[in-house]
Amino acid sequence: MESLKNRTLLKVIVLGDSGYVYKKFNRQYKATIGADFVTKELHIEDKSVTLQIWDTAGQERFHSLGAAFYRGADCCVLVYDVNDLKSFETLNTWHSEFLKQANPMEPETFPFVLIGNKTDVDGGNNRVVADMRAMEWCGAKGNIPYYETSAKEDVNVDEAFWGVAQKTLSSELKQNM
Known part of the structure; x- marks a missing residue:
């Protein structure tokens, strides 16, 4: 986490369901490696927080990117449909791959957030993963925060990224105590 006075930059890696960030935010930069890169500005209390969001669009080739891609991540957002x-x-594969590649100093407390996306599809009638199942998965991973969203319909996406920022900032504060 880099800070300049009351400005904070957080690197967020998005893994899982394809192209989550691309659907919600205007694409600002397409990295040569193919990951979508966007920034999102937030204000939390007296801080200006910039989320630098790297979305692999769920492409399997990112499994082999190695530590360079994941290095310096402040949070990992796992997304599923x-x-x-x-x-x-x-x-589970995305979660363990991130921990292996990023190799955070304290893997048990590294901030993860889970997002269940595409709640808009067919009015929710096609849903196959119950929210309780997702919450149980989160509980088994250290009670990571869980959000359900529709990137297409812009439902709960801002709230999810607000939660990402808060989870990351609170984790950073605990590590610096």
Whole structure:
């Protein structure tokens, strides 16, 4: 986490369901490696917080990017499609791959956030992953925060990223105590 007075920059890696950030925010930069890169400005208390969000768009080739891509991450957002069981079942793989590649100093307390996306599809009638199942998964991973969103309909996305920022900032404060 880099700070300049009351300005904070947080690097957030998004793994899982394809192209989450791209659907919500205007693409500001397309990295040569193919990940979408956007920034989101927030104000939390008296701080100006910039989330630098790297979204791999769920592409398998990012599994082999190695430590360079993950280095310096302040938070990892795991995303799955509530209508796609396979996207939920791969969360453990994404979670462990992130920990392996990023190699954070305190993996048990590294800030993760889970987002269940596409709640808008068919009015929720196609849903195959219940929110309780997702919350149980979060509990097993150290009670990580969980949000349900529709990036397409812009439902709860800002709240989720607000939660990402708060989780990351509170984690940083605990580590600096």
